Amino acid sequence: MTKRRLLLVLVIGLAIAVFFLSGADEAFTLSNLQAEQARFQAWLASDPVTVIGAFFAIYVVMAALSLPGATLLTVLGGALFGLGWGLVIISFASTLGATLAALIARTLLRTLLERRFAVQLERINAGIRREGAFYLFTLRLIPIFPFFVINLVMGLTRMRLRTFYWVSQLGMLPGTAVFVNAGRELGELDSLSGILSPGLLASFALIGLFPWLARAVVAIAKRRRLAARFARPAHFEHDIVVIGGGSAGLVASYIAAAVQAKVVLVERDRLGGDCLNTGCVPSKALIRAARVAQEVREAARYGVHAAEPQIDFREVMAHVRQAVREVEPHDSRERYESLGVEVVAGRASLDDPWRVRVEGADGERVLTARHVIIASGARPRVPDLPGLDEIDVLTSDNLWQLETLPDRLVVLGGGPIGCELGQSFARLGSKVSLVEMGEQLLPREDAEVADVLQHRLELDDVAVWLGTRAVRVEADAAEHGTHALVVQRRDAGGEIAEARLPFDRLLVAIGRQASVSGMGLEALGVETRADGTLAVDDTLQSVLPNVWACGDVAGPYQLTHASAHQAWHAAVNALFGEFRRFRVSYRALPAVTFTEPEVARVGLSEREAQARGIACEVTRYALSELDRAIAEGRQEGFVKVLTVPGKDRILGASIVGHGAGEMLAEFTLAMTHGIGLNKLLGTVHPYPTWSEAAKASAGMWKNAHKPERLLGWLARYFAWRRGERTTARRGASPRKAARQ
Structure with a gap:
């Protein structure tokens, strides 16, 4: 730290210490200010210049140092100086103090933060350069965060102080006027009955209504600003254009059509998206075939003896494709057109916020709509790995074209997709190696959950390589026409060692990235986050008021049911947002990994609770105690429930075991509707069923809290x-x- 910064820190620290040690913080209370009001008025009458100057200086210092009491000083200013002079004095004092606070934060912290978070701050500063003034203005009008927080945060950006000053001057003016007027009314009270005066009541009503009025003003300003940048159509052909016919786009279209809105759905490939064609449906069909093969191998444990199953991989894939064909009518063009949705085939791009250009086999067409919902989904992420471009890489998209079972399969990625497909191919007869860079499988889950799954995968002859980094792909010298994945990991002595994993096919399953390119969004100013998803708020609105996003393209959860959950919000907020908007909540969003045993979770995991500093109690119930699990010989796994300390309110539940996804539904219902463990315990469950695990978990919690x-x-x-x-x-x- 330079001498100048150190000196500034010492001066600020001394000023703050003097403020609190002198008892000034206790003096800035409403009762004290009311008690001293007569003395202030006398001082003002005898020496107005000194009083105004002292008041101005004190206000500037308090705002600059982010000290408490500025609101009460605003009210006092109204009482002392009246609405006119009070507004002038406080408006300039507050703006000057806010600018000094931003300058202090900039001087002390900006350089340090830019060194450490250069990439993140560059994205923020890019947005500030383009939309910073308007964004600051809306924050000043609608104080989502306290003004002193805005001062400090904006000081860390590259916004020019001149811009910060004049935007703050204008943005804080309406709110300042409301509080100054309230102070003026309080200053004119001569009896307690005056508290009910119409002027004072109106002032307090304005304080309560101001955020709502300001929000409406900001919405109008956004629309006017948007119309000024682009030529808004005089009329619209549609209420909504939905781009993308996956799970999110289909649900959004369905919701809009159900309320009689005129909606058009644009899809460039196949309706149903990843879920139907390359994701949920085909993968579960493959998992089922693999599970049957494993059940045949393990039949002897039940006294049923059978030979090693003979796998016809072509027939397995035929079963997978048949499952897709049978589900396909649910997502078909014919069904959605019967619901009132116009379905257009082609590639969509935005000319402006209201015009969507579609290029298809039938030519080009421009659609106009009041709102656009982007639901373009995601695609598999492929790493920039040396040698990877020399082979035909498998992903969750093209995997389903396989006709022969790979003898040796290397799976890159130990998340849900990698674990599900890796286990399935091992059970179908492939020799599978699963490579994960992290120290455990399923990085989002608790370690004990991942350990149970890892143990099962190893029993299924999956070679699990944890803490392993893929380095390159190279030709295998031992066998002509084959390749190997070269990996690195630390050995027992802590040294980095290389290993070669030969393969016939390499499956990359390291996650998915949002499909945002080619739609003209960058030219319109719609930004993406660091993970590549579209930047939307918690109502799914983008920086353009009439452009929304939902599903995988918006994140943060790339799950079919999360996409449907978001799609309802996007459609309803787009159509009825002028009256009420709904914020998306993920508090009770379930997630299931369909391995054996299944891994399911809703709400917080224990790891997340610890990382976020959330206190919780943990109740753990082993499935080896469940009668149904014992009868079926499926005793691996457990139920783990997190609750508020001393209470039965559920914060999260993790289940690993057979049918975990089905058992999770009861906990999801409980969290969604505020049902505690006491009520789960009081619910009759049929015996013997897997669902009794929920009641047994509640019983263990109750036993730990017995009176x-x-x-x-x-x-x-x-x-x-x-x-x-x-x-x-x-x-x-x-x-x-x-x-x-």
């Missing part, structure tokens, strides 16, 4: 009813009473 004092009294009561003498002390537990 020991009450039980001690009951023990004495029943002993008295039996006519027995007991020496159990008052309030002793039944166990202690039994020992006595």
Whole structure:
């Protein structure tokens, strides 16, 4: 730290210390200001220049140092100086103080932060250069964050201080006027009955209504600003154009058509998107075939003896494609057109926020709509790995074209897709090596959950390589026409060692990236986040007020049911956002990995709770205690429930075991509707079923919270009813009473 910065820190620290040690923070209370109001008025009458100058200086210092009391000073200014002069004095003092606060933050911290977070701050500064003034203006009008927070954060950006000053001057003016007027009304009170004066009531009403009024003003300003940049059509052909016919686009179109909106759905490939054609449906069909093969191998444990299953991979893939064909009518063009959706085949791009250009086999067409919903999905992410471009890489998109089973398959990525497909191919007869850079499989889950799955994969002869980094792909010298993945990981001595994993096919499953290119979004100013997804707020609105996004392209969860959840919000907010908007909540969003055993979770994991500093109690129930699991010989796994300490409110549930995805539904329902473990325990569950695991988990929680004092009294009561003498002390537990 330079001497200048150190000196500035010392001066600021000294000023703050003097403020609190002198008791000034206690003086800035409403009661104190009201008590001293007469003295202030006398000072003002005798020496107005000194009083105004001192008030101005104090206000500037408090705002610059982000000290508490600025709001009360604003009210006092209204009482002392009236609406006119009070507004002038406080408006300039607050703006000058805010600018000084931004300058202090910039001087002390910006250089340090830019060195450490250069990439992230560059993206923020790019947005500030383009939209910074308007963004700051909306924050000043609608104070989502306290003004002192805005001062400090904006000071860390590359916004010019001159711009910061004049935007703050204008943006804070309406709010300042409301509070100054409230102070003026308070200053004119001469009796307690005056508290009910119409002027004062109107001032307080304005304080309450101001955020809503300001929000409406900002919305109008956004629309006018948008119309100024682009030529807004005089009329629209459609209410909504949906780009993308995957799960998100289909649901958004369905919702819009159901409320009688005129909607057109544009899809460049196949309706149903990844879920139907390359994701959920085909993968679950493949998993089922692989599971049947494994059940045949393990039949002897139940006294049923069978030979090693003979796998006809062509027939397995035929079963997969048949499953897709049978589900396909649910997402067909005919079905959606019967619902009132116009379906257009072609590639879509935005000419402006209201015009969507579609290029298809039938030529080019321009659609106009009041709103556009982007649901263009995602595609598999392929790493920039040396030698990878020399082979035919498998992904979750093209995997389904295979006709022969790979003898040796290397799977790159230990997330849900990699684990599901890796286990399935191993059970179908491939020799599978699964490579994961992290220290555990399923990085989002708790370590003990991943350990159970890893143990099962290794029993299925999957070679699991954790903490392993892929380095390159090279030709295998030992076998002509084959290749190997060269990897690195630390050995037992901590040294980095290389290994070669020969393969016939390489499956890349390291995640998916949003499909945002080619739609003209960058030219319109629609930004992407660091992970490549479109930048939208929690109502799924982009920087353009009439452009929305949902599904994989918006993130953060690339799950079919998450896409449908978002699609409802995007469609409803687009159509009815003028009246009410709904924020997307992911608090009770379930997720399932369809391996064996299945891994399912809703809400917080224990790892997430610890990382976020959220206190919780953990209740763990082993499925080896469940009668149905014992009867079926599927005892691996457990249920883990996180609750608020001392209460039965569920914060999250993780399940690893057979049918975990089905068992999770009860916990998801409970979290969605605020049902606690006590009510789950009081619900009758059929015996013997897997669903009893939820009730048993609730029972374990209840047993840990049983009322020991009450039980001690009951023990004495029943002993008295039996006519027995007991020496159990008052309030002793039944166990202690039994020992006595």
